[in-house]
Each structure stands twice: as structure tokens, then as C-alpha cells.
Amino acid sequence: MWVLLAIAVVVVGFALRINSMLVVTAAGIVAGLIGGLSPVKILNAFGDGFAGSRSVTVFIVTLPVIGLIERYGLQQQARKLIGRLKVVTTGRLLAVYLLIRQGTAALGLTSIGGPAQAVRPLIHPMAAGAAERRYGGKLPDKLQEKIKGFAASADTVGLFFGEDIFVAIGSILLITGFVDATYGLHLEAIDIALWAIPTGICALLIHGVRLILLDRHLDKLAAEADADAEEVAR
């Protein structure tokens, strides 16, 4: 049971906002030592874990081209384009992106979106552009943060609750693989995928509605920011 101390290291470390890399490393070493692993085994685990998970870092190969098109005004162009379309608001735009992200993920096309290749260069500038048109000029910090957070969330929620509807995705293979091997069942991947649909619909409705309501929330934040600015001006 003492091995649960490793979880405590993580929780306390994150709560105190100590550098996450240090927290995670320390927790790993603590877990290994209490769990009775030898120092070499712990080092091996760090090596194997790093080598085996390199795929999550591959997104960085998109950075040079994303940076390049930003240099030549991609974000400005995205803002301009959205600025012309009056019906497009921040919330509606993100809701449409959520729908597209979830729909394509359900077809197995998970790398169509993503924070590096879609949210930073396209989705966020468009969402911010729509807000800039609505509230006039540069956005206060609070609005900018809100829009960034929700832009990231639309991508993540869409991915999570879309990909599980696709048959050949890791999580479904993990379910069937684990359950079949451990309990001797013969689950069909397609059944698991079909039963992901009700939750997928709920996710789309809940987050979609929250995104559409985001516009009102931003209205309120903008009004407060204006009031604050007037206060200062006096």
C-alpha cells in the first residue's frame, strides 16, 4: 500500500506548482523504489518508457511549416476572412469545429485536427478574429484566455468522443484485447464502437451548447472589461 505514496508525490507536486518534469521523475523513482525495483530497473523503465512513447511528440515536425506560414500572415488572413462573415461568432465557429473534429475522428481521421496543426494556426485566430470584430479591436486578457481555453477544448472533446466510434482505434483494441485475453470473451470491436455513439452524442450536445453559450459569456466579460477601463479613465 505504501506505493500509493507515489500518487501523493504527484498530487502535492502539481498542487505546489513545482516543475512538472521534476514531479513526474520523482514520483516515478519513488514508485519504483517502494515497489522494490532495483535502480537499474528503474533506469530501464525510464529509457523504455521514453523510447516507446516517442509517437506523442511527433507533432513537433509540423512546427517549422506552421511557424513559416505564421511569418507570412496566416493568422492575420484567418482573422480577416472571419471578420467578413458577420454570422460567424466565436462560439458558433468553435461549435462547428467541434462537430467537424468529432465527425472526422469517428471516421478514423484523427490527425486532421490537433492543437499544433489546426488550433494554433487556424481555429484560434478565427475564433479570436470573430471576437475582435464583435467587441472592436484588441481583446482584454480575460477574453483572450477564455477563447484560447475553449478553442483547445473543442479540439480535445471532439477527438475523445469521436475516435471511439471508429473501430480500429487504440482504446477499442485495448478493451477487446484485455477483456478477451483475461475473461475469455469474444467481443466484437464494432459492438464497442457502436456503444460509444450515445456518449458521443451527449458530448456533442453538452459541449456544443456550452460553446454556443460562450458568446454570451464573452459579451459579459467584454462589458465588465469596458466598465473597468472607464473606471480607470476617470
Place this chain on the structure above:
Amino acid sequence: MIKVEWFYWLCGIFFLLIAMQAFNDRTNRKRLGSAAFWGILGLSFCYGTFVVHKQAPSWLLGIAVIGIAALAGAGFPGRGQERTTTPDQRARFADRFGNKLFLPALVIPVVAAIFGAWLAKVKLGNGKPLLETGSATIIGLGVASILALIVGMILFRPNSPAVPLHEGRRLLEHIGWAAILPQMLATLGLLFTASGVGKAVGRVTDHLIPKGSLIAAVALYCIGMAIFTIIMGNAFAAFPVMTAAVGWPLLVQQFHGTPAVVFAVGMLAGFCGTLCTPMAANFNLVPAALLEMKDQYGPIKAQIPTAVPLLACNIAIMYIFAF
């Protein structure tokens, strides 16, 4: 056959080039430590190939990884002055290039989709698949980025081939060590499993199991999946533990739930936890860094109010459809 390791080497070489640029960047006050961080990282990416193929010892890479973490803890990598265009220049470029700017950005998803949906199924003459099995997404993303870069270079004709590297470094330096945190967390998951953290949590949940109440058992499985995922950062780590503790013995064996529904919805309950945890760094902290947010927990704060009602939906869906 196109191998996924080629693209890890591409990442490794990219990190090494960044290390060289950082080393030469006199505007970065932490240039030596930054160069060391990116350099060791680049070498580790390449060395990882031999570790995966069991041709080299893993502990050596383990030492390098802990070294990277120590450098991160010491405040590296730092940022140099950005070598990019001003907002005014960008506005002028945008007027000049117009919607052509979207072209390279659209190349990435289109090419990635072609790889994922079509080339993944193509077989070579000798019966082997064209793309290494299970890696079509990674390979697609790598090829798509290279093609998009070529399109961008042709369209915009920057005055030096180093320009995209400097621009890539600008973005990478904004992300900093968070770029590598997801891999550290994957490692932590491995150590947690090897040292029996999962089993210990399973024993704790054993004590909480209610007797005879179906709705309580369903709720325990779903909420347990979410909480365990919040702790481990990954629903995949939570699934075997919670399923062995509650899902299988209680929901399927005792209450005769339909296995497909119980397990599918259980996993999705875990995903609700992923939305709420900094431990899932690649989904929650990396986007915050990429968007240059002041609050690194911004995306999590946007997601929690969705995750909580969605978890309730999962409990309801399982309760209604599995029994």
C-alpha cells in the same frame, strides 16, 4: 516499407538543429543549458530506435531522460529573441498572399487523411504493407509536414532555408519542456504499473464496493474510471484495474450486464477524467503552451464543466442500456 523510426529520426535531427541554433543564439541568456536540453533530447530520439529494437541498453537512455528532467527543473530551455516578422509586416504579407496562406495549412490534414484512410491499407508487391503496421497516423503526419513545408517554401520564397527552422524554434521555445512532458508521463505510467500502484488502487476500491445496489455499482465503476484516469493521466491505465475490481466481477458476472456496453461506456467515463487532469499533458498542458496561455490550466477549466455532466450521462447510459 516506410518505417516509423525514420520519422523519429526526423524529430531527433530537428531537435539537434534547434540545439545548434540555441547554442549560437546570443540573445538567449540560457543558451548553453538550452542547447544541452535540445541536444540530449535529439540524441535520445535517435538512440530510442536501438532501445526499441533491443540493440542497446535502456538504462543509458534512462540516465539521459532523467538528465533532461533535471535540466527542465533547473529552468531550461530558455527563450531567445524571436526572429520573425512584426504584426505590421504580417498584415502586409497577408494582403499580398491572401488565401494562398491557407494552402500549406490544408496540405497537412489532406495528406494525413490520405495516409490514414488509404495508404495504410496498401500492400507492396512482396505482400508487406507500404506503411509500418499501426503507424500510419505518425507516418502520415511526418510526410504531410514535409510536403506542406515544400509548398510553403515555393509559395513564400523566404530568403534562407534556415527561416522555417528559426520559425519552428520560435514555437518550440514557447512550448519549452512541456513538449516532452507527455513522454515523461507515459514513463511514469510504466513505473506505476511495474511497482503495483494499479493493484494498490484496486484494493482500495474493493473496500468501497456496495453490496447489492446496481446503480451504486455502475456509479462506482464510472466514477472510479474517471478518478483513476485523473491520477494516472490515461484511461488505458485505469481500464484493466477498474475492470478487474468492479466491471467484470460485479457488473458483468453478478448483475449480468451486457459486456460490450459496460466496457465501452466505462472507457468513455475514463475519458471524462482525461479532460480534467494535468497528468494528460499532451491533451491539456501542451495546447496551453502552444497557444501561449498565461494560465496553463486554461483548457482544463474550459473542459471540467463538460466532463462532469458527461460522466453523469455515462452512468445513465450504462444503467439503462447494459441491464
